[in-house]
Amino acid sequence: MRREPKPYEIFTHFKGKKYQIITLATHSETREKYVVYQAMYDDFRIYVRPYDMFMSETDHEKYPDTPHKYRFFREDEDGEAVTGSGEVKLKKEHFAVQTEDDKEAAQTKTETAADRTVQNAKAEETMEWNIDxxxxxxxxxxxxxxxxxxxxxxxxxxxxxxxxxxxxxxxxxxxxxxxxxxxxxxxxxxxxxxxxxxxxx
Structure with a gap:
C-alpha cells in the first residue's frame, strides 16, 4: 500500500510536471477524501483532486508508452514501469542521459522552486497564488x-x-x-x- 501524501511533499505527474502537496481535505457531505496540491510551474495554480484518483495507477491502455506505474509519484517512486506481466521494474532506458552539469542545474532549479513555495506557504501573509x-x-x-x-x-x-x-x-x-x-x-x-x-x- 502506498504511503499517504503529506504537506510539502513533491509529486511528479507521469507527464513530467511537478506538484507540491498542500493538504488533504474531506468532502463535507460525502466524506470523500481530496488532495489539495499546487503546481510548481507557471502561475503556481492550486488544484483539488479526489484522493483515490490522485493515488491511482496510470492508464496504460491510454498511455502505453509511459514508464511510470502511478499517475502521481514521489521522487523515490520515479522510474517505475509496468511490464507485460504486470510486474514493476526500474526502466533506466526510458530516461534521457544527462551530463553532471545538467543534473546539478535541474536539481538546483527544482530545490529553489520547492524552497520558495514552502517559504511562502509558511509566511504570515500568503501570496495570492497560495491557498488561503x-x-x-x-x-x-x-x-x-x-x-x-x-x-x-x-x-x-x-x-x-x-x-x-x-x-x-x-x-x-x-x-x-x-x-x-x-x-x-x-x-x-x-x-x-x-x-x-x-x-x-
Missing part, C-alpha cells in the same frame, strides 16, 4: 452556516481559484463569469443548502 487559510477552514467546516460565514470573510480577497475549490468541496459547479457574480452564485447555493437542511429537521 480561510479556504482550508471552509473545506474542514462541518456546517453550511459556518461555510457561509467563512465565505463572507473571504469576500474582500475572493479569487476564481478560491471559488472553484470551495465549489468542489460542496459538490457544485460555478459557471465562469465576473468574480462578483460567481461569488453571489456560490453564496446562493450555500444558502439554498441551509434552507433545505432546516426543512428536513
Amino acid at each position: 487559510p480561510l479556504v482550508i477552514e471552509f473545506l474542514d467546516a462541518d456546517t453550511h452556516e459556518a461555510r457561509l460565514n467563512i465565505l463572507a470573510a473571504l469576500f474582500p480577497r475572493i479569487t476564481d481559484e478560491m471559488i472553484n475549490t470551495m465549489a468542489v468541496a460542496i459538490d457544485i459547479e460555478i459557471d465562469d463569469g465576473p468574480i462578483e457574480q460567481r461569488y453571489a452564485e456560490l453564496k446562493n447555493c450555500i444558502q439554498t443548502k441551509i434552507r433545505y437542511e432546516r426543512r428536513r429537521q
Whole structure:
C-alpha cells in the first residue's frame, strides 16, 4: 500500500510536471477524501483532486508508452514501469542521459522552486497564488452556516481559484463569469443548502 501524501511533499505527474502537496481535505457531505496540491510551474495554480484518483495507477491502455506505474509519484517512486506481466521494474532506458552539469542545474532549479513555495506557504501573509487559510477552514467546516460565514470573510480577497475549490468541496459547479457574480452564485447555493437542511429537521 502506498504511503499517504503529506504537506510539502513533491509529486511528479507521469507527464513530467511537478506538484507540491498542500493538504488533504474531506468532502463535507460525502466524506470523500481530496488532495489539495499546487503546481510548481507557471502561475503556481492550486488544484483539488479526489484522493483515490490522485493515488491511482496510470492508464496504460491510454498511455502505453509511459514508464511510470502511478499517475502521481514521489521522487523515490520515479522510474517505475509496468511490464507485460504486470510486474514493476526500474526502466533506466526510458530516461534521457544527462551530463553532471545538467543534473546539478535541474536539481538546483527544482530545490529553489520547492524552497520558495514552502517559504511562502509558511509566511504570515500568503501570496495570492497560495491557498488561503480561510479556504482550508471552509473545506474542514462541518456546517453550511459556518461555510457561509467563512465565505463572507473571504469576500474582500475572493479569487476564481478560491471559488472553484470551495465549489468542489460542496459538490457544485460555478459557471465562469465576473468574480462578483460567481461569488453571489456560490453564496446562493450555500444558502439554498441551509434552507433545505432546516426543512428536513
